[in-house]
Amino acid sequence: xxxxxxxxxxxxxxxxxxxxxxxxxxxxxxxxxxxxxxxxxxxxxxxxxxxxxxxxxxxxxxxxxxxxxxxxxxxxxxxxxxxxxxxxxxxxxxxxxxxxxxxxxxxxxxxxxxxxxxxxxxxxxxxxxxxxxxxxxxxxxxxxxxxxxxxxxxxxxxxxxxxxxxxxxxxxxxxxxxxxxxxxxxxxxxxxxxxxxxxxxxxxxxxxxxxxxxxxxxxxxxxxxxxxxxxxxxxxxxxxxxxxxxxxxxxxxxxxxxxxxxxxxxxxxxxxxxxxxxxxxxxxxxxxxxxxx
Amino acid sequence: xxxxxxxxxxxxxxxxxxxxxxxxxxxxxxxxxxxxxxxxxxxxxxxxxxxxxxxxxxxxxxxxxxxxxxxxxxxxxxxxxxxxxxxxxxxxxxxxxxxxxxxxxxxxxxxxxxxxxxxxxxxxxxxxxxxxxxxxxxxxxxxxxxxxxxxxxxxxxxxxxxxxxxxxxxxxxxxxxxxxxxxxxxxxxxxxxxxxxxxxxxxxxxxxxxxxxxxxxxxxxxxxxxxxxxxxxxxxxxxxxxxxxxxxxxxxxxxxxxxxxxxxxxxxxxxxxxxxxxxxxxxxxxxxxxxxxxxxxxxxxxxxxxxxxxxxxxxxxxxxxxxxxxxxxxxxxxxxxxxxxxxxxxxxxxxxxxxxxxxxxxxxxxxxxxxxxxxxxxxxxxxxxxxxxxxxxxxxxxxxxxxxxxxxxxxxxxxxxxxxxxxxxxxxxxxxxxxxxxxxxxxxxxxxxxxxxxxxxxxxxxxxxxxx
Numbered sequence: 201x202x203x204x205x206x207x208x209x210x211x212x213x214x215x216x217x218x219x220x221x222x223x224x225x226x227x228x229x230x231x232x233x234x235x236x237x238x239x240x241x242x243x244x245x246x247x248x249x250x251x252x253x254x255x256x257x258x259x260x261x262x263x264x265x266x267x268x269x270x271x272x273x274x275x276x277x278x279x280x281x282x283x284x285x286x287x288x289x290x291x292x293x294x295x296x297x298x299x300x301x302x303x304x305x306x307x308x309x310x311x312x313x314x315x316x317x318x319x320x321x322x323x324x325x326x327x328x329x330x331x332x333x334x335x336x337x338x339x340x341x342x343x344x345x346x347x348x349x350x351x352x353x354x355x356x357x358x359x360x361x362x363x364x365x366x367x368x369x370x371x372x373x374x375x376x377x378x379x380x381x382x383x384x385x386x387x388x389x390x391x392x393x394x395x396x397x398x399x400x401x402x403x404x405x406x407x408x409x410x411x412x413x414x415x416x417x418x419x420x421x422x423x424x425x426x427x428x429x430x431x432x433x434x435x436x437x438x439x440x441x442x443x444x445x446x447x448x449x450x451x452x453x454x455x456x457x458x459x460x461x462x463x464x465x466x467x468x469x470x471x472x473x474x475x476x477x478x479x480x481x482x483x484x485x486x487x488x489x490x491x492x493x
Numbered sequence: 494x495x496x497x498x499x500x501x502x503x504x505x506x507x508x509x510x511x512x513x514x515x516x517x518x519x520x521x522x523x524x525x526x527x528x529x530x531x532x533x534x535x536x537x538x539x540x541x542x543x544x545x546x547x548x549x550x551x552x553x554x555x556x557x558x559x560x561x562x563x564x565x566x567x568x569x570x571x572x573x574x575x576x577x578x579x580x581x582x583x584x585x586x587x588x589x590x591x592x593x594x595x596x597x598x599x600x601x602x603x604x605x606x607x608x609x610x611x612x613x614x615x616x617x618x619x620x621x622x623x624x625x626x627x628x629x630x631x632x633x634x635x636x637x638x639x640x641x642x643x644x645x646x647x648x649x650x651x652x653x654x655x656x657x658x659x660x661x662x663x664x665x666x667x668x669x670x671x672x673x674x675x676x677x678x679x680x681x682x683x684x685x686x687x688x689x690x691x692x693x694x695x696x697x698x699x700x701x702x703x704x705x706x707x708x709x710x711x712x713x714x715x716x717x718x719x720x721x722x723x724x725x726x727x728x729x730x731x732x733x734x735x736x737x738x739x740x741x742x743x744x745x746x747x748x749x750x751x752x753x754x755x756x757x758x759x760x761x762x763x764x765x766x767x768x769x770x771x772x773x774x775x776x777x778x779x780x781x782x783x784x785x786x787x788x789x790x791x792x793x794x795x796x797x798x799x800x801x802x803x804x805x806x807x808x809x810x811x812x813x814x815x816x817x818x819x820x821x822x823x824x825x826x827x828x829x830x831x832x833x834x835x836x837x838x839x840x841x842x843x844x845x846x847x848x849x850x851x852x853x854x855x856x857x858x859x860x861x862x863x864x865x866x867x868x869x870x871x872x873x874x875x876x877x878x879x880x881x882x883x884x885x886x887x888x889x890x891x892x893x894x895x896x897x898x899x900x901x902x903x904x905x906x907x908x909x910x911x912x913x914x915x916x917x918x919x920x921x922x923x924x925x926x927x928x929x930x931x932x933x934x935x936x937x938x939x940x941x942x943x944x945x946x947x948x949x950x951x952x953x954x955x956x957x958x959x960x961x
Contacts, residue, residue: 234598258872
């Protein structure tokens with residue numbers, strides 16, 4: 201083939217441009233750490249990264265939501281446990297005061313302590329967290345129990361998404377656990393009746409209170425157990441979300457991020473190629489008849 | 494005596510011929526870097542011999558047969574098509590690469606804002622009455638709609654940028670077509686004198702090459718020396734010494750984007766050229782604008798419309814904090830046309846986030862999040878076109894990416910073909926400094942030798958003249 205001077209220069213220019221382009225790409229890869237700068241760099245990879253990024257955000261959001269629900273449910277469970285302690289104390293007093301060794305005056309004096317336990321229960325039932333009352337069902341913007349022990353909340357059970365499309369209960373129904381809706385004992389009414397029986401020196405009434413307090417305690421324990429079960433589920437859901445998020449991050453990194461070791465190798469290779477291209481170009485320019493004639 | 498004088502005359506002709514060889518070599522050397530220049534060479538011919546006597550012809554020296562160009566017609570015939578194809582796919586690739594906004598890793602792109610919108614809905618589901626969380630959902634929704642708007646506008650702006658490119662190409666093509674017609678006239682006129690107008694031919698070839706880059710098509714030589722130019726669809730835009738006029742007009746059926754028109758010589762009414770009847774940069778730009786870019790924009794519109802419609806339907810099934818029925822969450826038109834560019838959050842919700850319909854019933858506010866969970870479920874549920882919002886977005890990104898990649902690959906492929914042809918053409922027609930230096934030296938030597946012949950003939954004449 202006949203080789204002209206223009207071809208020599210054009211080829212030198214093309215080779216140099218290609219080598220510089222490769223070097224520039226390698227520098228960009230290493231400096232940004234990103235493999236995909238434009239969807240056309242890896243269309244399938246870009247689509248995967250898009251879906252995976254949304255999944256990563258979803259896992260994080262579920263983990264946070266589950267965490268918040270878990271905190272609220274823990275508060276509810278602790279309150280239930282505390283209420284259980286209140287009922288245990290009430291039962292102890294009922295057992296003591298039902299004995300013939302206590303006089304009517306003794307019983308009447310003890311009624312004040314039961315009133316205190318009642319108020320303690322009300323305080324626990326009106327527990328608030330993050331601006332919402334944990335035992336009010338969906339009516340969480342006002343105290344669910346008034347001073348008379350009337351339930352002002354509703355029957356709603358709050359839920360939390362523990363996996364895409366999967367919901368788990370994240371609150372306790374105080375109307376069931378405390379007020380005995382659905383066949384149980386109204387714990388607050390029992391305490392009030394117990395206090396009244398003490399004031400009236402009504403020993404049979406006190407003995408009835410013992411049975412009802414026992415039943416109420418079972419109700420509260422059952423609610424605590426339910427809350428504990430849900431907390432276990434929430435904990436494992438949070439863990440699964442963390443794991444899912446971390447795995448997704450690893451997958452995204454595998455597709456979207458540059459392997460720095462490999463990229464550094466390519467950078468060194470591109471650098472060497474450019475140097476070789478420049479050296480070869482200089483060599484091809486050196487030989488000309490103009491220097492000999 | 495007469496023969497000796499003939500030697501002097503022939504010597505003068507020889508000097509002239511070799512001076513022409515040196516002059517042509519010098520011309521070649523001076524044009525070594527001229528774009529499109531074809532090497533010229535002097536065709537030396539032995540002058541017809543003179544009958545001297547029976548069985549004896551005496552040569553009469555050297556003369557110039559002509560000055561011709563070194564050109565390979567086979568390669569040159571392939572050039573316009575290759576130039577047009579390379580320019581077409583490069584223009585398409587470059588236009589598509591100018592589209593930004595579909596980067597899945599961008600922190601402010603559709604991927605990030607869509608994910609954040611659902612994340613904020615999830616956060617709100619854990620405390621539906623919390624004003625801060627409600628405001629965050631509205632903020633995330635506004636960010637998402639703004640990103641839809643920005644992405645659609647980015648694509649539309651890229652399409653408008655293509656219009657600018659088409660307009661510039663059409664303007665340049667008109668100038669080139671006029672120049673071709675003028676060069677045809679000059680070439681025909683020059684050839685009438687019997688000589689080959691080599692430098693005019695180079696200029697005409699350069700002009701037709703650039704025209705092929707802009708519009709594609711073929712060059713068709715005729716018997717009169719004209720080089721006619723026909724577009725890929727067969728429309729002749731340069732016919733001899735006449736050139737048609739290209740123009741652009743706004744296409745109302747395509748959002749006011751430009752369409753290419755042509756007005757025949759002598760006609761007054763332009764006719765629209767279909768994209769398929771064009772080639773080169775203009776065709777590549779049109780393919781990008783009305784192909785991948787438009788389809789991506791339409792897919793984005795469909796996604797925005799279906800997403801907003803699904804969210805609106807579900808939101809209207811819920812109840813706001815005050816127990817009122819849910820309103821449309823997004824403002825979106827009746828059809829998908831232009832949905833991505835115009836999508837907005839319902840201003841009532843922007844002004845009052847308590848209108849977010851989180852509850853499933855009017856009586857279960859403020860703590861009920863059942864409608865929020867239903868809204869969250871739209872993230873996984875297929876929209877009307879069959880894919881979930883995130884899958885739909887991923888599909889748009891993949892389709893756009895693969896089409897851009899295909900255009901890149903075709904551009905690279907055509908560039909390789911083009912480079913190969915250019916190398917072959919340069920090999921046939923280009924100037925080699927070494928070669929021309931040798932030619933120059935050769936001409937110099939011949940010139941020296943012929944000068945010596947003249948000197949010798951002169952001495953012989955002197956000898957003859959001094960005979961007594």
